[in-house]
Amino acid sequence: MSIIEARGLSKSFMQAVKEPGLAGAVKHLFIPKHIEKIAVQPLNLSVEAGETVAYVGPNGAGKSTTIKMLTGILMPSAGSISVNGINPYKKRMENAAQIGAVFGQRTQLWWDIPIVESFSLLKDIYQIPEPVYKANLDQFTELLGMNEFIHLSARKLSLGQRMRADLAAALLHNPPILYLDEPTIGLDVSVKQKIREFIKKINQEQQTTVMLTTHDLGDIEDLCKRLIIIDHGSIIYDGSLSEVKSRFARNRVIFFQVGVPMPELYNLLSQTPGMKLDRQNEQEFSVSFDRYEYTASEVVSRVMKHGEVIDFRMEDANIEQVIKAVYDGNLDLNQKGE
Numbered sequence: 001m002s003i004i005e006a007r008g009l010s011k012s013f014m015q016a017v018k019e020p021g022l023a024g025a026v027k028h029l030f031i032p033k034h035i036e037k038i039a040v041q042p043l044n045l046s047v048e049a050g051e052t053v054a055y056v057g058p059n060g061a062g063k064s065t066t067i068k069m070l071t072g073i074l075m076p077s078a079g080s081i082s083v084n085g086i087n088p089y090k091k092r093m094e095n096a097a098q099i100g101a102v103f104g105q106r107t108q109l110w111w112d113i114p115i116v117e118s119f120s121l122l123k124d125i126y127q128i129p130e131p132v133y134k135a136n137l138d139q140f141t142e143l144l145g146m147n148e149f150i151h152l153s154a155r156k157l158s159l160g161q162r163m164r165a166d167l168a169a170a171l172l173h174n175p176p177i178l179y180l181d182e183p184t185i186g187l188d189v190s191v192k193q194k195i196r197e198f199i200k201k202i203n204q205e206q207q208t209t210v211m212l213t214t215h216d217l218g219d220i221e222d223l224c225k226r227l228i229i230i231d232h233g234s235i236i237y238d239g240s241l242s243e244v245k246s247r248f249a250r251n252r253v254i255f256f257q258v259g260v261p262m263p264e265l266y267n268l269l270s271q272t273p274g275m276k277l278d279r280q281n282e283q284e285f286s287v288s289f290d291r292y293e294y295t296a297s298e299v300v301s302r303v304m305k306h307g308e309v310i311d312f313r314m315e316d317a318n319i320e321q322v323i324k325a326v327y328d329g330n331l332d333l334n335q336k337g338e
């Protein structure tokens with residue numbers, strides 16, 4: 001059985017509908033009107049132990065709602081969840097011992113006490129044995145560069161410092177499962193990098209299962225082998241990151257460096273449908289082409305016919321284009337690859 005298993009999981013909210021202004025507010029008081037908002041449509045999800053899964057989708061797609069149900073914060077409207085064999089909503093204490101969770105939008109640390117004191121409280125709450133606590137605290141402080149702020153209270157921390165402290169707090173008890181809801185939101189590149197490296201290390205060394213929501217494509221590329229895309233509460237893609245790239249990134253790019261300028265070739269390529277020439281200088285250029293119309297070897301051999309190629313390299317398919325197309329509704333994820 002998978003470590004995280006959800007069947008027919010869904011969540012609806014009753015949302016109040018108020019007419020504008022004071023009159024609307026008063027009317028709502030006497031005749032409240034609600035509509036049902038389906039945040040998550042019945043979905044199935046299985047995550048294996050040790051996996052790193054990116055759970056992505058546009059704003060309001062239902063990502064945080066799913067994570068909140070998996071962590072046991074929200075009760076599902078329907079369906080079943082089993083996390084390490086436990087129903088997270090019904091057995092919240094047991095569940096808390098086996099998961100770590102970071103919600104980028106808000107801290108779980110005590111606002112007014114020094115971070116190191118928050119950690120020490122967590123040690124008591126989770127009954128972490130002293131040697132484990134000590135080893136984790138030392139290692140996390142080092143890896144996340146927390147020395148400069150560990151004695152400050154959470155209220156005094158910058159966003160990047162707070163996020164690092166939150167991440168450490170979530171992992172002090174060595175949980176086998178880690179949920180991260182936008183862990184890098186609003187962070188500068190170097191802190192992002194620190195956080196990604198830390199998560200990668202924890203996953204590799206302890207086989208921690210990681211499920212993360214993010215709008216940062218760098219997080220996905222760096223951390224996750226599997227991608228789940230949710231839109232309007234339904235999962236529209238669930239598969240490997242490399243597959244989605246190779247299947248759906250339609251354009252590929254090859255960069256060339258040639259021995260002598262090839263004006264004839266440049267002319268020819270500029271006029272070829274499905275290809276786009278981009279010239280850096282006389283002897284360096286790139287050709288982007290539609291992978292459904294041409295193969296890479298066709299493109300390379302066309303160039304080689306015109307003269308000596310000193311070097312060429314192919315650019316990896318870009319996940320950004322894929323995700324954007326999905327968000328814009330321009331990609332049929334059921335389409336077959338080649």
Ligand SMILES: Nc1ncnc2c1ncn2[C@@H]1O[C@H](COP(=O)(O)OP(=O)(O)OP(=O)(O)O)[C@@H](O)[C@H]1O
Binds near residue numbers: 037039058061062063
């Ligand atoms: N407590 C709530 N009461 C009413 N509606 C809610 C509640 N929580 C979420 N929703 C609605 O459910 C839908 C999904 O919200 P959710 O927070 O899961 O989206 P998300 O995918 O995390 O989006 P984002 O990328 O903006 O964080 C939204 O339409 C939201 O308005």
Ligand SMILES: [Mg+2]
Binds near residue numbers: 063064065181
């Ligand atoms: Mg969210």
